[in-house]
Amino acid sequence: MLRYALLRLLGAIPTLLLVIVLAFLMVHAAPGGPFDDERVLPPEIEANIAQAYQLDQPLPKQFFNYMSGLLRGDMGPSYRYRDHTVSELIGNAFPVSLKLGAMAMLLAVVVGVGTGTLAALRKDSLLDRLVMTLAMTGISIPVFVIAPVLVLLFAVKLQWLPAGWSGSEGAARFLLPAISLALPQIAYIARLTRASMIDVLSSDFVRTARAQGLGTQAIVRFHALKPAMLPVLSYMGPAIAAILTGSVVVEEIFGIPGLGQFFVRGALNRDYTLVLGIVVFYATLVILLNLVVDILYGVIDPRIRQR
Amino acid sequence: MSAVGRTWRRVRQNRVIVISGGLLTAVVFIAVIGPMVSPNDYLQTDFGNILQSPSFAGMHLFGTDDLGRDLFVRTLLGVQVTIIVALVASAVSLVIGVLYGAVAGFAGGRVDAIMMRFVDTLYALPFIFFVILLMVAFERNFFLIFVAIGAVNWLDMARIVRGQTLSLREREFVQAAQLTGVSFARIILRHIAPNLIGMVVVYVTLTIPQAILVESFLSFLGLGIQEPQTSLGALIDAGVNQMEGALWMLLIPATLLALILLCFNFIGDALRDVFDSRRSR
Numbered sequence: 001m002l003r004y005a006l007l008r009l010l011g012a013i014p015t016l017l018l019v020i021v022l023a024f025l026m027v028h029a030a031p032g033g034p035f036d037d038e039r040v041l042p043p044e045i046e047a048n049i050a051q052a053y054q055l056d057q058p059l060p061k062q063f064f065n066y067m068s069g070l071l072r073g074d075m076g077p078s079y080r081y082r083d084h085t086v087s088e089l090i091g092n093a094f095p096v097s098l099k100l101g102a103m104a105m106l107l108a109v110v111v112g113v114g115t116g117t118l119a120a121l122r123k124d125s126l127l128d129r130l131v132m133t134l135a136m137t138g139i140s141i142p143v144f145v146i147a148p149v150l151v152l153l154f155a156v157k158l159q160w161l162p163a164g165w166s167g168s169e170g171a172a173r174f175l176l177p178a179i180s181l182a183l184p185q186i187a188y189i190a191r192l193t194r195a196s197m198i199d200v201l202s203s204d205f206v207r208t209a210r211a212q213g214l215g216t217q218a219i220v221r222f223h224a225l226k227p228a229m230l231p232v233l234s235y236m237g238p239a240i241a242a243i244l245t246g247s248v249v250v251e252e253i254f255g256i257p258g259l260g261q262f263f264v265r266g267a268l269n270r271d272y273t274l275v276l277g278i279v280v281f282y283a284t285l286v287i288l289l290n291l292v293v294d295i296l297y298g299v300i301d302p303r304i305r306q307r
Numbered sequence: 308m309s310a311v312g313r314t315w316r317r318v319r320q321n322r323v324i325v326i327s328g329g330l331l332t333a334v335v336f337i338a339v340i341g342p343m344v345s346p347n348d349y350l351q352t353d354f355g356n357i358l359q360s361p362s363f364a365g366m367h368l369f370g371t372d373d374l375g376r377d378l379f380v381r382t383l384l385g386v387q388v389t390i391i392v393a394l395v396a397s398a399v400s401l402v403i404g405v406l407y408g409a410v411a412g413f414a415g416g417r418v419d420a421i422m423m424r425f426v427d428t429l430y431a432l433p434f435i436f437f438v439i440l441l442m443v444a445f446e447r448n449f450f451l452i453f454v455a456i457g458a459v460n461w462l463d464m465a466r467i468v469r470g471q472t473l474s475l476r477e478r479e480f481v482q483a484a485q486l487t488g489v490s491f492a493r494i495i496l497r498h499i500a501p502n503l504i505g506m507v508v509v510y511v512t513l514t515i516p517q518a519i520l521v522e523s524f525l526s527f528l529g530l531g532i533q534e535p536q537t538s539l540g541a542l543i544d545a546g547v548n549q550m551e552g553a554l555w556m557l558l559i560p561a562t563l564l565a566l567i568l569l570c571f572n573f574i575g576d577a578l579r580d581v582f583d584s585r586r587s588r
Contacts, residue, residue: 015428026440136576140568142520144527144540145561148547156551241433249527253547263436264528267443275443279436286433 005295012287019283020070024063027276053077075277080269086277089262094281097251097258101243103178108185108239113232115186116193117220123198131190138187143246147180147253177250184246185239189232197228226300233297237290244282314505314581323577327570334567338386347377349384350535358553370555372545381537382560388538389519389567392452396518397511399457404464405507409495411465412472423469426462434459435521442530452531456521460514467510471503505582513575516568523564539564 050056075086119131154161162173209219248260266274353375361370369378411422438455523540525531532538539560546557
């Protein structure tokens with residue numbers, strides 16, 4: 001098992017390198033410099049700035065510098081937030097985003113698997129059709145539509161939950177953002193669970209269990225749930241990416257000072273180092289989490305490991 | 308009856324496809340005709356009439372925004388932009404995906420393994436961030452949005468096409484072509500590609516809503532379509548800012564976007580059942 005995990009970890013390194021090179025090249029292929037402004041600077045000053053940020057060196061050298069900085073956890077200075085390094089900004093903002101993302105993920109898996117299983121057990125019933133139609137709607141409606149509608153309903157009209165980040169405390173301020181983030185994933189996971197649960201429930205070992213007089217609850221819990229979870233588990237990778245993407249919008253709408261908000265600000269302000277740093281950070285995160293999912297997959301399904 | 312005729316009949320008999328298709332056609336029709344018929348212009352500001360709720364007075368059927376611009380015309384133009392971006396982006400992803408998948412599937416062996424491993428690698432990445440990176444690095448122009456979104460969405464297509472090609476490769480007519488010395492490129496273009504059309508049509512209908520999502524996501528963040536041009540994502544963004552006073556500014560574009568996405572998803576799902584008999588059984 002350990003060998004399998006280590007092999008996968010090694011396999012992730014080229015991917016990571018590819019990502020960093022791609023992102024780095026994209027940023028540096030940009031026409032014009034990061035400090036281009038409406039105000040035209042004298043050439044001496046421009047040269048000074050370029051030197052201060054090491055932009056005057058050849059590209060391979062710049063890349064080497066960036067990489068060696070990365071390995072030490074240093075992503076360079078932010079071009080717009082002059083007093084901060086990119087690593088500082090990410091370090092401050094990430095915990096908030098992590099909390100939000102984890103909450104959304106938990107919600108998505110628990111509610112999605114629950115409703116999906118329920119729909120599968122009552123296949124073709126009214127409940128099943130209702131759940132599936134709702135799920136299709138949930139998949140189709142983007143987060144940036146769901147979030148404002150939820151705010152309108154629960155914060156402005158009913159006033160049950162806080163609408164924004166500032167001026168509220170505790171878990172309550174995470175609730176609406178996490179729900180908006182989770183809804184499309186709930187819908188997707190419910191559909192996946194339903195399909196695979198129906199498959200598993202019609203397999204021979206479930207029929208045997210039934211013939212032995214086991215109740216539906218026991219069958220689902222002890223026999224069907226684990227194999228039915230495999231497609232859901234392999235969806236976890238895309239789900240993580242989707243939640244990261246969604247968090248950008250959700251943080252913007254609710255005014256949450258997380259990584260997503262910095263990313264958008266950075267993108268709008270052309271803060272190259274910050275945007276590059278966040279992309280590299282996100283990509284690393286996603287690759288590592290995918291790795292965890294892969295390894296978990298191997299734990300649950302021994303057939304995978306043997307290949 | 309011919310195979311095409313039979314498929315067409317099954318498509319027509321599918322209630323989901325007919326209803327969703329009809330709704331979509333109606334939306335597109337109104338989006339094209341509306342701006343021509345309306346007396347208003349999408350650029351004209353009217354500071355005496357800001358944030359008007361929908362009414363027939365002045366033909367502001369969807370009200371006006373915070374600059375007094377007519378939202379009926381703006382929303383319909385937004386629908387046009389959204390759909391055009393989605394169609395072109397899907398075409399880009401179609402070309403890349405079909406070619407990539409067909410080459411990988413037809414070449415087989417090690418080439419196939421390497422090419423698909425590359426796709427798997429890209430799959431794991433949060434691609435939208437690279438699109439945003441592109442938008443930051445280069446000017447935010449229309450063309451780049453197409454390319455960027457197309458470049459994101461070709462992965463699924465490549466996988467599906469590759470699978471189909473792998474099985475097509477073993478069929479007699481392809482082997483006959485190979486034996487008679489037809490070139491690699493010509494076999495892919497003339498013998499493989501035409502046989503992929505059914506599957507490709509299905510997945511394009513599923514790619515379009517994804518492209519719409521990406522475009523509106525970018526525009527919502529202010530990184531996509533730039534003012535004074537507009538798209539549904541940009542309109543929703545404006546709507547969120549005026550949510551408490553002018554609810555229609557949010558609800559109308561949001562509903563339209565959801566409706567369009569829902570229709571495309573329903574059609575794609577239903578088409579998949581029609582074409583792929585294995586799944587429908």
